Amino acid sequence: MTSDTTLAGRREWLGLAVLVLPALLASLELTVTHLALPAIGRDLDASSTQLLWIVDGYAFTLAGTLAVLGTLGDRIGRRRLLLTGALAFSVLSAVAAVAPNPEVLVAVRALLGVAGATLMPSVLALAVAMFPDARQRTQAVGIVVAAVSAGTAIGPLVGGWLLDHFWWGSAFLLPIPLMLALLVVGPMTLPEHRAPGRRGLDLPSAAVSILTVLPVVYGLKQVAADGPDVAAAAAVLLGLGAGWAFVRRQQRLADPMIDLRLFASPALTTATLTLVLGIFVLWGTNYAVAQYLQLVAGLTPLAAGLWTAPSAFGVIAGSLGATRLARRVPAGRIIGGGLLVATAGFGVLASIGPATPLGVLVTGTVVVSAGLGPMMALATDLVVGSAPPDRAGAASAIASTAPQLGGGLGIAVLGSVITLTYRSGVDTAGPAGDTLAHAVAAAAALPPDAGAALLTAARAAFTAGFGVSALVAAAVTLATTAAVLRVLRPRTP
Template sequence: MTETPPDTSPVSERAGSRTWAGLAVLCVVALLASLELTVTHLALPAIGADLAPSGAQLLWIVDVYAFLLAGSMLAMGSLGDRIGRRRLLMIGSAAYGVASVVAAYAPTAEALIAVRALLGVAGATLMPSTLSLTATMFRDARQRAVAVGIVIASVSGGTAIGPLVGGALLERYWWGSVFLLGVPVMVLILVLGPALLPEYRPAAVGRLDLASVVLSLGAVLLLVYGLKEIAAHGMGVTPLIAVVAGLAIGLAFLRRQRSLADPVVDVTLFRAPGFAVAVATLAVGIFVLWGANYYIAQHLQLVRGLSPLDAGLYTAPSALGVIAGSLLAPRLVRRIRPGVVIGTGLAVSAVGFAVLTQLRADSGLGLLVTGSVIVSAGLGPMMALATDQVVGAAPPHRAGAAAALSSMAPQLGGALGIAVLGSIVAAVYRGELAGHPVPEGARETLGEAVAAAGELPAAEGAAMLAAARDAFVSGIGVAATVSAVLAAVLAVLVAARPRRRA
């Protein structure tokens, strides 16, 4: 590959039709990367019947992809800055396609877990490459904001259609079909990518520091693991040790970056105007969004009794809200300061959370859908504009690392949101049921209560289930209140932040 010198074209240079065609390819990548996070969930019963995994193995089939995806992002973003972002995207796409085929025909649960781990590492090349290539291709600030908004909308679209596509495939084919979905997409990328996507690599490329890679991987893996365990099983010694160890390794990682001439993450990026604020806004915004998605999904299935596919249909409108907000934001910032647009959107999301506080066990689904759409529509501008600020603030030779940060911050913020807000819902649930005569297991989770109700006499089971559902919805009300306050405070801080010159 011929090395390309840093792009010195003026930032006013506008992209042509070929560049927009290249963006379409990148949007397909973004859609697939997000779709993979949700499409596998519906296949778990079929996988369980065919491969007979243990309960722990079934969880690892889902979680190992997210763990390795989050843990590898920083290293992959920095690697793209060194070997070329298009080259990394092509390598990652090829590896993703091959691993998808192997996953579809995995003979054992252990083999499927191992291949899902490889899919996570390959998937970690996709979003950093997509965002850094977008920043490279669109040098005009307005066009870049529009392009990033379209990419974020594609991510939301993948999240929305994941359960729907998975359900449609599983009605006709075997569970491996959900993995084969990515193969034609990866072939398309490998064919069109070299023709439509530019390559960028600085002339002077430093070595990738392997010690930093190990430290970043260890920090993120431990943090995500600990937070997911807290969300699933409550506070315990093992997950707490994992979180503390992850934070300690993360501090060691940051100290090492300050001492390196060519670090994996250039900590001086956080001195750029708005960079640190944008990263923090992304993390907190996704904190409340993923937390809401977590308890809304349980409400639809355990309180309302919907199937996973029907629940997916009712959560799709909220993804459309993110898409609408992401696409509208670049138009608004032509006349309104980005901080005001983001702050206003966060205030709108706070109103949506206030609507969710009115949810009751017997409430119509219209209330839940309305609240979730308002929340997502308000957070859409934040996701698009904060991501644009992160990738736009970095110099061209650091765009890959910046894009990795803008992809990893939501992963960590979302995992923390599920853990904290999920724990709030669980704590209120247990407190509400403290005075009710219910089986011990039913006091821990609503899922256990639903299972226990089926083993009791009809009248007794119905009364216990009604109390459990009321308690769970009370927990949602508290979690939604916390989210509304966080969104409102963040809205004020972001909107009131004075404009600063770069």
């Protein structure tokens, strides 16, 4: 029974409401940027490669610096890191909005990724510090996860409205009001927390950790975009080699950047792997659904975004519902049950055909997201709650980095499954090409009858790959369910 003296009061809950602001931004930023890409390409005369780097530059630096900046927060103070990052994010967003050419925009977006990497580890670490009671902490983490998902739903609506009424730069101005509000009310509502007795940041460890994550994320994204090749394999191997060196160095240091002894906890290790695999299937499926909506159903990016919004509300419902249920039911059973629900959703998605009503597709995505919501909230809570207070920033960085790596891997693997199935179902030497996007472009240049025939065959091949990827995702969730129920079954948050 937890003593009432450890329960958070009004100030802590008000502080959590403030932490919702950067949590919203975590997903809002990427959603709005995707919508703005066509206008950026037109107004700045950006090439397809430059447009890719406008998105990926942010994702790469974000993933590569999460661990470093999460650990830095333990040393200099988590509120200080959060507010500094918010100020930098605001300034860089304003610069991005008036970028004169694609090169400047790519560079600014990379810096925005570094600023963004200060946000989620600080949010999670502060939530853990403000809510020492386990049940309240679980609620707080669930609210943070729900806020991240809410950004996914809000992004297409607000971003689409801005882009319909203003220039593309308005999409980059959207985060500024959130960050300015954080800068104003954060010092009044958020306590400062740092780990006592920690030394300065070990710069060699920081450099090697970045060299571990960046090449792996780059290689996975290259596989997702162009299929496996030598450069992608070399990048992944470079990252794995740097990871081995990073582990060796942490084992020798008296005050390591990331204490690998944290992973001696079966709960933390299992929860981290659950986050990796859960986001693996979620991001990979979201990527496939976005392709289906635009290339099979023929929707515009904005309309496709609106059709995907219900799945974000599924995550919100699943994460918030799980935190309430966790008061009475062990976390492992809730996570495992949610994964079984997600498996049923993948079964619905595996049955999708080119002519299936979009309502069936949306139903499948909502079931999947509602099933994965408990995993996102409770596994995150188990990761950050299993670490001692002086390692809260490092644990929060683990909880923030795991989804990035899992998501990149999911897009690469499930995207490759769809591509390989597509190629086996069409003549790749003909106008169908290697991807459905090529077939759609080729069909526009053909006579109507020939174009319609090409699209019918190409869409059928893509949909077959979509179904195979859903079955692979179902297999992953079933295997993860078995591990979770075995290791986490006795544990309650």
